[in-house]
Amino acid sequence: MSGHGPEEIKKTIRTYLKVLGVLVVGTIATVGASYLHFDSMAMTVGLALLIASVKAGFVALYFMHLIDEQKIIYKLLGLTTFFFLGLMVLIIWASGDKPMNTVMP
């Protein structure tokens, strides 16, 4: 976070409280969404992860000050995101290698 003047900090505190509200509403929405029964599992998972990502975004942007950070941190996180997505994609890709017709014991 670049600016640390008292006025700016006081303004930021108000933002923190707003973010708290968003996170509480987000948590209630996550629990509420779990009672919606979609036909597709992918839809259920997608919605849950979407709400979680929005909540995580608010924490990262405001509490971790990523909204106003130095370039080196963005570069570092960009690299982390690349490897994280690579890990996920490779795993999902590999899951396609399992036998299509699993025989029930």
Next chain:
Amino acid sequence: MEVPYTVENRPDTGLYNAKVGIWLFLASEVMLFGALFSSYILLRVGALEGHWPTELLNVPIGTVNTMVLILSSVTVVMAWASLKLNDFKKFKMYQLATVICACMFVLIKSYEYRDKLTHHDVVLADGMRVDGHLVEETDEYIILSHPVSYPAVKGIGYRPTAIKEAEHGDDHHHAEDRKIMLADIVKRTTWGPWANTYFAIYFTLTGLHALHVIAGALVIAYYWGPGSKMWKTNPEQFTNRIEVSGLFWHFVDLVWIFLFPILYLL
């Protein structure tokens, strides 16, 4: 030897060293939890239809724990903001609130663990499977509360669909405590990480996360207590240390934000 750039920013990065350090550490943590998350996805997608346990965790308790962690994320950032405003008393208050929230989280999690570790899953000689909480155990018998019974299938362990059917059936739904003679038991296990794949990944993910909560709480408690002396000698470095410990704490919160829906709600 003096450690450089503990307060002033390094010219090439524009940040003090500890901040770059914690972000590098958090990047490695993303990969650690990422590996476990991807393992979860692989296990979940690979499970046979109707065989992945659902609704085994207590959603209200998980929701309360989520709220506790969210609240702690606010108190930890407010502690840092208080130092920026030169308000040490408020810093101490918020820092203590964070430690209390962390303790609450761990206590609630321990209660959940205990609940699972006292939940017994028993295969009987007559081909039935019974699960419920252990109430009493002697050399001759055990008593399970809220037992649910359903036919065991050889070669298949836990069957959530069978349990759901049994729970909705009139004969089996939360009957009286059930006394089972040890002589009638073929196999007996508890809902620990050894029970099935679901509990293995559940305990691994939440256990690792809980270790992070405990480690973070210890650091925050140190800076609330003995470590806070630094405020008098080097307030700027102390504020930076609080920011760094706060960044770790927010990461712990971030991980839980994803763990909660995945393990409790899906």
